[in-house]
Amino acid sequence: MRKISLDRLDALFxxxxxxxxxxxxxxxxxxxKFEKWxxxxxxxxxxxxxxSPKDFFFPQTENLMDFKVEGKNIEVIDTxxxxxxxxxxxxxxxxVKSFDILDRVFLSDPVDSYYKNRREHGVIISLAxxxxxxxxxxxxxxxxxxxPEGDVVCHKxxxxxxxxxxSEKGEKLMSAVSDITExxxxxxxxxxxxxxxxxxxxxxxxxxxxxxxxxxxxxxxFNAPEWSELSEACLGCGTCxxxxxxxxxxxxKDFNTGHGVKRFRCWDSCMYSDFTKMSAGQPRLTQLERxxxxxxxxxxxxxxxxxxxxxxxxxxRCVAKCPIHMNIVKVMKKLGGSKNG
Amino acid sequence: MQExxxxxxxxxxxxxxxxxxxxxxxxxxxxxxxxxVTPGVFRSAEELDSGFVWGDFCxxxxxxxxxxxxxxxxxxxxxxxxPCDTYSFNQLLTEHxxxxxxxxxxxxxxxxxxxxxRIKESAEGIVSVCEEDGKVTADTLYDGKKTFDxxxxxxxRCSNCKSKKxxxxxxxLGSDGEVLDSxxxxxxxxxxxxxxxxxxxxWQGELSRCIRCNACxxxxxACTCEKCVFDNPDSxxxxxxxxDSFEEKMFHIIxxxxxxxxxxxxxxxxxxxxxxxxxxxxxxxxxxxxxxxYGEYQAGAEVGSRAPVVNYTTDxxxxxxxxxxxxxxx
Numbered sequence: 001m002r003k004i005s006l007d008r009l010d011a012l013f014x015x016x017x018x019x020x021x022x023x024x025x026x027x028x029x030x031x032x033k034f035e036k037w038x039x040x041x042x043x044x045x046x047x048x049x050x051x052s053p054k055d056f057f058f059p060q061t062e063n064l065m066d067f068k069v070e071g072k073n074i075e076v077i078d079t080x081x082x083x084x085x086x087x088x089x090x091x092x093x094x095x096v097k098s099f100d101i102l103d104r105v106f107l108s109d110p111v112d113s114y115y116k117n118r119r120e121h122g123v124i125i126s127l128a129x130x131x132x133x134x135x136x137x138x139x140x141x142x143x144x145x146x147x148p149e150g151d152v153v154c155h156k157x158x159x160x161x162x163x164x165x166x167s168e169k170g171e172k173l174m175s176a177v178s179d180i181t182e183x184x185x186x187x188x189x190x191x192x193x194x195x196x197x198x199x200x201x202x203x204x205x206x207x208x209x210x211x212x213x214x215x216x217x218x219x220x221x222f223n224a225p226e227w228s229e230l231s232e233a234c235l236g237c238g239t240c241x242x243x244x245x246x247x248x249x250x251x252x253k254d255f256n257t258g259h260g261v262k263r264f265r266c267w268d269s270c271m272y273s274d275f276t277k278m279s280a281g282q283p284r285l286t287q288l289e290r291x292x293x294x295x296x297x298x299x300x301x302x303x304x305x306x307x308x309x310x311x312x313x314x315x316x317r318c319v320a321k322c323p324i325h326m327n328i329v330k331v332m333k334k335l336g337g338s339k340n341g
Numbered sequence: 342m343q344e345x346x347x348x349x350x351x352x353x354x355x356x357x358x359x360x361x362x363x364x365x366x367x368x369x370x371x372x373x374x375x376x377x378v379t380p381g382v383f384r385s386a387e388e389l390d391s392g393f394v395w396g397d398f399c400x401x402x403x404x405x406x407x408x409x410x411x412x413x414x415x416x417x418x419x420x421x422x423x424p425c426d427t428y429s430f431n432q433l434l435t436e437h438x439x440x441x442x443x444x445x446x447x448x449x450x451x452x453x454x455x456x457x458x459r460i461k462e463s464a465e466g467i468v469s470v471c472e473e474d475g476k477v478t479a480d481t482l483y484d485g486k487k488t489f490d491x492x493x494x495x496x497x498r499c500s501n502c503k504s505k506k507x508x509x510x511x512x513x514l515g516s517d518g519e520v521l522d523s524x525x526x527x528x529x530x531x532x533x534x535x536x537x538x539x540x541x542x543x544w545q546g547e548l549s550r551c552i553r554c555n556a557c558x559x560x561x562x563a564c565t566c567e568k569c570v571f572d573n574p575d576s577x578x579x580x581x582x583x584x585d586s587f588e589e590k591m592f593h594i595i596x597x598x599x600x601x602x603x604x605x606x607x608x609x610x611x612x613x614x615x616x617x618x619x620x621x622x623x624x625x626x627x628x629x630x631x632x633x634x635y636g637e638y639q640a641g642a643e644v645g646s647r648a649p650v651v652n653y654t655t656d657x658x659x660x661x662x663x664x665x666x667x668x669x670x671x
Contacts, residue, residue, distance in 0.1 A: 030550055030617040047465055050615070051552070060552065061582035131483050134374065134466050199482070204373065204468055233380040233406070237556035239615045251581055266582030269554075274572045274579070323556045323613035324401065325377035 001164045002174065003184035009161065013037050013089070015177045020087040020123060023056070025049045034088065043090065047133040048315065052245030053088055053095050057118045058102060060242075060267050064114070064252065067261040080113065087123040087173060093148035094138040094313040096126045098245035101302070101311050105248050123169045126150030128196060135316030137205040137329065143313060146196035155189045162189045205329060212336040213299035215308045221300060222292070226334050231291035233324045238269030240318040240327070241294065246311045249275070270294050295331045342472045342491075344450045345515050347395040350421060353447060353514065354393070355386045357419050363445050364416030367406055369399045375470045376457040380406060382418075395421075397472065400454035400496075402609050404429035405562040411443040418444055423451035424518065425498070427509040428605035428641030429562035434509075435644050436603070438565050448510035450518065453491075453499035458617065460494055463487070498608025498621060501525040508642055525606065526629045528622055548590050550616040553581065557593075557610035557620050563600035597623040602631060602648030605641040634658045
């Protein structure tokens with residue numbers, strides 16, 4: 001384990017920046033946001049960023065390919081290029097876990113080469129949560145905010161940042177900062193973990209359980225009468241899906257440039273009325289069906305197809321951002337019955 | 342703190358349910374915290390007792406919910422309307438969007454609704470919020486109790502409240518207020534005084550944060566089209582993603598044009614924006630221009646009024662004057 005004094009964070013960021021494009025969470029007018037580090041940006045003290053870091057691997061929009069049309073000939077132009085190495089600093093335990101969930105979708109056969117390209121070049125420097133928010137419930141899904149995963153795992157104490165490599169990519173990054181970091185034992189980190197664990201136990205959502213949900217529960221919940229009340233106020237906007245670190249649905253569309261076509265993909269939302277529209281129309285006609293789809297996917301369908309792994313990481317962004325304050329916590333409490341008190 | 346207590350609303354709702362005036366109640370449902378209330382339908386006294394909330398975080402405007410709720414059955418629905426909600430209510434009636442006979446409207450005075458994000462700017466990990474004598478105290482996970490002046494926590498739509506007067510109701514709880522001489526166009530004037538480049542940079546900065554979640558449109562009482570053109574793959578303008586940095590502006594500017602003369606300035610668009618974009622300023626610019634061009638007009642002040650932009654009088658401004666004015670501001 002290595003450490004560096006907090007007043008030397010700039011030196012650390014500068015050293016990382018020499019080999020990687022570095023992004024850190026920094027405060028903006030609209031809350032904390034991952035921004036490219038140029039030298040002036042300061043590390044945010046916010047509990048987490050407003051938007052998740054999924055954009056680094058699965059951006060909101062990206063060009064997939066171009067078509068050039070001349071007469072009766074259509075030329076397909078591959079627009080892919082090798083991504084440069086980049087590092088994302090300060091990723092929380094919940095968001096690190098979200099990459100596993102996205103990997104199972106995008107890196108399963110057929111592999112998504114656009115996603116894979118970024119994933120291979122991205123280094124995740126995680127940061128344990130010193131102050132989990134009142135909306136946090138990552139522990140519900142077995143995530144430990146005190147001990148995040150990641151290529152390099154960091155703990156921030158009052159005066160120092162402790163860093164430990166956990167992967168080959170992480171070792172490589174740490175070797176780039178070996179001159180400015182020093183060896184450290186784990187005493188301070190152990191104390192920090194204990195502090196975080198005590199705080200996690202006191203969170204308002206500490207008792208929330210996902211035990212009622214998971215693999216094979218489709219028939220138990222699909223026709224539950226509670227969906228009607230839960231979805232009645234839903235506006236059908238895409239806020240929850242767009243701030244969610246694990247929502248991975250997208251649409252592929254063509255943009256006519258006049259002399260060719262740009263084929264791009266963009267995030268889509270199962271809450272939208274035109275989601276997955278087919279020749280026969282949108283398969284889910286009512287907002288109840290669309291709403292149910294989102295939560296069944298997180299709590300039942302995904303775990304059914306992925307060895308019981310839930311596709312919610314309890315980051316609490318939807319809890320904070322839904323315009324009508326309906327969210328997965330309320331859904332779990334309503335449908336989970338006695339297991340959620 | 343609100344003038345009328347929760348019990349008054351609950352008792353009134355129970356009374357109207359039991360005497361058969363209404364068969365359901367549109368109200369605010371309790372959440373996990375003090376600030377995360379959800380609009381919802383109550384059908385019994387028991388449901389009202391256990392889940393109904395009324396307080397400083399009941400900002401949601403129910404008028405638009407009436408479009409869908411009244412279409413569900415023959416019975417009447419009870420709705421609570423704050424003064425600004427009543428303007429949306431009238432505007433929707435003007436546009437024949439719901440059946441007035443299926444609604445029993447209770448006017449509720451409003452002392453302004455708090456914006457939790459204002460508290461979150463300086464306090465994190467909020468477990469509870471309470472109020473006493475104009476001071477709001479937030480109990481936090483790590484910084485103990487933090488106290489704020491209530492006025493500092495009001496969103497723009499409330500600190501610049503346009504009216505405490507209810508323009509529609511079947512029955513009023515408490516006393517009615519007056520139309521206010523608010524400073525709601527002050528921010529617009531600041532934008533007008535900017536150079537075109539400065540103004541462009543301002544909106545570029547704000548709108549570049551847009552994530553196209555459509556929450557502003559979906560909550561807007563003036564946006565009740567059965568199928569929005571931006572959701573229609575056959576329209577040719579559907580854009581789930583911005584092809585370039587101008588498209589976010591296009592969406593918001595087109596939407597502002599579309600609701601011009603019908604927007605009552607309820608401010609729901611800015612309340613729900615997850616990216617804190619001050620969208621209401623676009624609408625206020627239109628309202629201010631309409632006032633200056635055609636004389637003062639407040640959408641929703643009465644049912645059936647013809648908005649100046651869809652009406653013709655011989656006193657109307659000539660297009661050339663509008664062009665000239667635009668050039669002066671460029």
